[in-house]
Amino acid sequence: MADGSSPLWRGHNIFRIVMFLYACGWVGAQYHEYERPWLALVVIVLMGVWTAFTVWRYWTPAGRTNLLVAIDIVVVTVLFLSNEFILTDQQMADSDPSVVTAWHPTMVTAAASQWGTPGGLIVGAFAAACNFLLRWKTTPDMALDTVLLIGVGTVMGIASSSARTTTARLARALRAEAATAERERLARDIHDSVLQVLARVRRRGTELGGEAADLAQLAGEQEIALRALVATTPQETTENGETDLAAKLQVLRTGRIHVSVPGNPVLLQEPLSSELFAVIRESLANVEKHAGPDAQAWVLLEELPDEVVVSVRDDGPGIPEGRLDEAAAEGRLGVAKSIKGRVDGLGGTITLDTEPGEGTEWEIRVPLPGAKPAKRRRGGER
Structure with a gap:
């Protein structure tokens, strides 16, 4: 896909061709006045070859x-400085155009198109410095050339950076629009088929009772999870590489898992968001395995000024004293590796609050980028 700077590159190419033809005209007009006319021909031929390439x-x-682009800058600079051996002292004193003349600024437009504002500004200043190095004097014309070289590089660099940013935003918007349209289509198909079947199984199983009631409960849970999934907005990474953790957590909602998130997006860098999501999902998997088939779980997400706080609570039987140490000794390192290890890797803390018969609550605190690390709290492993 185009990066948005293609129109600038086309403009640069046209500018380079026109300036080469302009330089050819000046060489024809001043040919017999040069100190080394043969070298002027060599330079103009090299300029033509490099322009075409x-x-x-x-x-x-x-x-x-x-x-x-870097080689381009070197080539143009060398050809420009070669005028030291082409122009006579009188031509230098009279500030006559060099052989390269207005072809020289094309390296600035190339750098600005490629590297944006910083590239255009730096290479523009470099081109102006080369101009002073060749002429070795300060005149109003030299000052004007300096302003034009730096100004053109800066303005074109800003245009290049803006074009890339705008194109990236448009691409994200188009992807989000396409994903939303596809999700809506799938949601209609699922609603007309799978969700209706699950709802019918749930109702009929409840009426029949017995084992059918158990199947009805499972069908009901899957119906809720599927509705949450198709209703969740597809996640797109922002231009700053952030995703909304609050929206991600919505897909975890089922009949037994209740998710509470802030009303505003909780934007985190993608690696941090993905790791936190994995921690929460693993915590819920532990609830499924250890808290019993009827246990309810609650996920609460909070965004504080300097940290993100997530609590995962269940109403299961709790964890007996020493059970986590026994599990670790037996080689079952689910909490140590998948949960606590991930949180430690993020520079956060994890706190366990549990009593037999009182359920379990994990509180996870992860500092936001730039915030001071939080003090370690009492933690446990499951």
């Missing part, structure tokens, strides 16, 4: 590599 390479995104 770079226009061909820059025409497609695959050819716009950082290496080629």
